[in-house]
Amino acid sequence: MIQSDWLVILNPHAxxxxGAHDKGKIMKLLKKHKINFHMVTSDYPRHAISLAGEMVAAGYRNIIIAGxxxxxxxxxxxxxxxxxxxxEEVTIGMIPVGTGNDWIRTFGIPDEYKKAIEIILEGKTIRQDVGKITIRRPTETVTRYFMNMAGFGFDAMTAARANRLKDKGKSGIRVYIHSLVSSYLSYRSRRLRYFVDEKPFETVLFSASVGIGKFNGGGMMQAPGAIPDNGEFQVTVIRRIGLWGILRNFTGLYNGSFIQDKHVTTHTARQIRFESDKPIPGESxxxxxxRGHYTLEILPGKINVIYGNDRYFSRQPHAEEHPLK
Ligand SMILES: Nc1ncnc2c1ncn2[C@@H]1O[C@H](COP(=O)(O)OP(=O)(O)OP(=O)(O)O)[C@@H](O)[C@H]1O
Structure with a gap:
């Protein structure tokens, strides 16, 4: 039976x-705003994957993520x-509890519980594109989906380090700055072939980002041209770059202007494939x-999300409204 209540999936670790600290506060705010909901919490890493599957099977279609x-x-x-x-029948709302909270930046959702809940109540939805990643490894093929951005090379090494710091209880922008500096000291750029809609390119890769949303790394605009409902990724490829090059572009990373640097190439793509002799690190x-050979495909207009403002959308016809029940 289809459930009309919201399912809230809360990550206490976010x-x-x-998440754990603010659980009571979030429940109180949801009740105050007269949102009928059933809350479940993720008890371990990756638990929200199986929880979401089970809860959709139990009839939930409207999911609020507190994480x-x-x-x-x-x-x-x-x-x-x-x-x-x-x-396409599932609608997602977001109460930002995370560290970076980068997805909400493209969707005009403030990093504040009360305002985020008010936006959920307003219920404006758009069907956003979803990224599908196929990782080919010697022993297996793995499929993962993503909503905001995937990164390869330096970006992925930084993300892995940031996750380790978060696991140790560190928080805020310092997590990203610390990970950036320590990754730079140990990272080596690699020769890489990549194919944009099957057109081949070769580079010595420092870092690559594949964006549906524009931001990652706690507010860096790594894919300034990404539009979440236009059926295309924006791909940003940074060639090997020295420390001075990074420092010179640091502000530009936050306002997107770094893509004008001579070390940077951008593409729009429906599919992108990365291949290297030694697999590069990846994150989504x-x-x-x-690690493996990565193929990323865009799945246009695949899931409904609640947004705050539409300034970054294409407003193409497939960005249809999906009224909440
Ligand atoms: N009960 C749990 N204990 C430990 N880790 C958990 C638990 N539930 C979920 N996780 C893990 O918590 C990690 C972090 O979650 P999430 O990314 O939402 O928060 P964040 O890292 O603080 O935010 P952001 O990604 O926006 O910077 C996820 O990798 C998830 O697998």
């Missing part, structure tokens, strides 16, 4: 355990791995990926 980008990523992977209902929505 935001360096802000960060990693929790959103897990829930969407759960929605795509089940076959009880098409992802900040979650570390297994």
């Amino acid at each position: 935001g360096s355990r802000r 960060g980008d990693g929790t959103l990523n897990e829930v969407v992977n759960g929605v795509f791995q089940q076959d009880n209902c098409p992802p 929505d900040g979650e570390t990926l297994k």
